[in-house]
Amino acid sequence: MGPYAAALIFTIACAYIARFWVNDEFVGQSETLGQFLAHLFFIQGILGLDSISAGAWYVAIDWQLYSVLAILFISFPGYQALIWLIGILVVSSLLFFNRLSSYEAYFIYFIGSCGLGVLAYLASQFEDTRVKRLAKAALILIGFVIAAASLQQIWLRNFLAWFVALALFLWGNTQYPKGFEQKSL
Template sequence: MQSKNHFLLVDSFKVFAALLIILHHLSSYGQMAVDARSVLPGLMTWLFEYGRYAVQVFLVMAGYLAAQSLTRFANTQFSSQTLLRVIINRYLRLFAPYIAALVFTIFCAWIARFWVNDEFVGEQETLSQFIAHLFFLQGILGLDSISAGAWYVAIDWQLYSVFAVLLISFSSYQALIWLISIVAVSSLLYFNRSAQYEAYFIYFIGSYGLGVLAYLAKHFADKKIQVLAKFALIAIGLIIAISALHQVWLRNFLAWFVALLLFVWGNTGYPSLLPRGSKVKAYILHSIAWASPLSYCAFLIHFAFILLANTLYIASGMHAHESGLIAISLMLGVVVCSTIAASYLYRWVEIPSAKLKI
């Protein structure tokens, strides 16, 4: 059912977080979201308010997987050429499906502007805006995002690059763990609470760093490093709990809880299924294993289908009925279409582009 690099909890987190982000955006954008709220006010409000917390799951998991990838350089001699190659290869890994989804989103936004007069559609994209997106600079330059998920890809590359520098260049992982812990706490308690840092890695490095510590605490070869990383993970949890006496930040608790789950069960594989085992269980496990590799592409492509669905809803006149049931049906269609499109984007773009390495 799985390859040696796929684990049940990690894959489940990928699928759950991607689906939750899609539902969050469906509850946030367009006339469909307004009408669906009339039928399911509690659910739509919850998705709008708390669905974005799935980003914390993505960040912690990304840090965990980054540490898994980068710690192979722990005992090798530092080479600036190797470091540069790792950072560029990460860019290439993200770029191909990202740019394909971006172009498709621009096309869908162009169609939407004929019928949808809504802020989330945005103004006509400019060449400078598109070029900034190519180099993940749109947030830093203060430009509007072409797609709802574009900002995360830029931040992911920033974070991976920073930790590539740290994990490859540091000869002492003991000092590195102290540095990660200090920076993570600073981010969780200060930088992550100020919107002026949203375009920079420092805003998100707290959650990402928790994922890195979770991996080091369980899988690093040196037992002393494991113990120190465990101590750091527990200490940060206590700091988060103490800080709640002043103000409760649910996303910090969620990030630490996800890191703890990855520490305990992050390397748990898929259970073997006996011939007489539960068909429902087998179906769920196969679905997770199938959907997990598609999660990045689904995250990238779904906003384009939100644009198209809202366009269809308004252009066809269905919005005049103010029917929440029709809106919800279209939302389910967005989820299905995003999944199908993600499977093609994964097979036709992401897999072939994996060969683009230095």
């Protein structure tokens, strides 16, 4: 938390100095204590506050995603129920929440692609073969759901997210061939 708080303070200081030379919209208004505190707890988007930097918004979304996934993994240690719950979150995100910009500050908007990545990992790298089979089945089922939903309206980003998850499943653990490292000039 210390480095993040220092980065926020440094960004606020830089913006303060920049306002002396640039009177433009991209520098933004002066930051408030409430805005700073909201950023410390990664809730600036949820509260509807302007982001101090684009990077802070990205960190907040990642924090939400990782927190929710950590809570789910702790709550469902057997993984079978977890896989189905992640599948439901993925489908609801891709087919509903991800289509509405009002959810862009919440994990549910992004859990579609993130959850597909989790399922791809479980399907290819997990030790328990039952978990692997169930995760593969969930990935395939989600592909069918995406295809069926496309009969109503095609969302290419849903197909892209699914194809990336399939690529991770198939080649995510592929090692580079020997000698592929960048040679020094």
